Amino acid sequence: MSPLLTVDSLTITTRAGLNLVDQVSFSLAPGEMLGLVGESGSGKTLTCRALLQLLPEGALQITGGRVDFDGRDLLRLSPREMRQLRGAGVGMIFQNPSTHINPLMTIGQQMAESLRLRGRLSRKEIRARSVSLLEQVGIPSPEQRLDSHAHEFSGGMRQRAMIAIALACSPRVLIADEPTTALDVTVQAQILKLLDGLRREHGLSIIMITHDLGVVAQTCDRVAVLYGGRICEIAATADLLKHPAHPYTRGLIACQPHANVNAQGPLTTIAGAPPTAEEMPAGCRFHPRCPDAQRRCQTRQPVVHDVAQESGHRVACHYPLQRLIHRELDHE
């Protein structure tokens, strides 16, 4: 299927000239759920905000790349066109619903304002549509909850309410920025199931930002792993978890408490801390923490290339694990 959204070499630069996001490319097919994984500060949020041109004004700038959505380059839309695209073309939900929902307005009012923006509807129609949206996200007794404020919901219900508010715009792509990080595990699973259902039943495409590979394993079709603002690996979920090609991905998998693959022995961590924007290492940005780093990794930036062409498994590493394994197998 041809992709609905294609991000090509997106680069986001600070005023000081540091590339916080560097040549990031990925694509999203209709009805697909793509995981965007990486440690804190790896540029997941910035990448997605850039799609909607919601970067902090003045401080950060998109200095390169294309974002193709439905045949249009999102980086070249007029402010007016961008406004029409936000919400309806690409919607967004956030980690912290209690601050992302206006505390003074009811959930119903905040859905109504989106519905009104996109069509002349009577009060009755708006109410009916809002009730069905709350039903869709699994909020019990939606008629009454319509008039509730965010603080009257529990954490999980509040996240559902925020999803309903986003759905009121009828998005085709939904960016979910760590939607479950603040929730406890059982509620987390329910929200993931809800998002998965929306995708299956309504063909919604979802970009799932998370730093939890467990979340990815449960829901995503494909995963892109970000490190220091660059893509280091992108592959189908099962492929990536079973045959990680990048040492960083392997490290991430080993860090998972419930790692179902490759996990023998005690829980490990990746030594060292992720680089800050001011101190990006030359060459491969992961090399100071990489157990397999060689001379070349310190000076030359690896390009993203295919590991297995037919499955779309791509990696940015001079010494990808998969090839090494294949070679070792060949020797035997």
Added chain:
Amino acid sequence: MHRYRFLLLRPLQLIPVLFGISAISFVLVRAIPGDPARVLLGTRSTPEALARIHAEYGLDQPLPMQYLLFLKHLFDGELGRSIIYKTDTLTLLLERLEPTAMFILGSVLLSVLLALPLATWAARSRGGVADHVIRLLTTAGLGLPPFWLGIMLIILLSITWRLFPVSGYGDSLGEKLYHLFIPCLTAALSLSAVLTRSLRSALIREMRADYFVAALARGQSERYIFWRHVMPNAIVPIINLLAVNVSWLIGGSVVIESVFGIPGLGQLLIKAIFSRDYMVVQGVVLFFALSTVLVNLLADILTVFIDPRIKL
């Protein structure tokens, strides 16, 4: 409905406050040396005449007794009789209420009319030229003492340009507003400096709130979000500031009404103090205290109705 239980409970909390204020005003006004009977009689004061008036107004009683008498009157809904005006203090209060109320209302309204556009403009052009100019203006406004401002306005608007009267009140509504303009403007200019700054910073804080980005991500225009989302959130803390301003104006009316010759409660209070008209002083002070407390209560109630998260 438990959120609104405070509507019943809060007024009860006012009772001790009012008791305290009544006691303090009672003691203070009697601490000033002087005798209202002597003021009233002037040169005609003989020991017998003084004693007669003292007996008539209960001034011959010991002080604790006088206070209890004052409280007893209060429970009967009376404030006692004025020695000088020879009328009921309450009637006197109600007569003088209108100019003061108009002055306070006018000042608050004018200060909001000044602060709202200035704060909006400053917040929306944060860091820009307009923001700096407005910051400069409000700094100047904070630095200038109100009485100096009042004198300048009188010199400029009344004496030089002859646009407004120097002092006094009027009979028709139009005349009254005309006379109140400079006093209200004086007070409003002083108040709007703080008001503008507070509203500006509240607006900027709310413009940085997460719900702002979330609404942008739903395709709303910045203008819409500013008025529909940001402004109500920014106004919540400002409501209490408005109540504080009203409290300031109630106190300030004493000075401003004297300066501008407005026949209101402030002027009545000053005259009553100079003539040691105990009952009137107590009445006005108690009334001012009650108004201050009620205005602040009203602000609390309003805040609760606007912001569903607040519980009192």
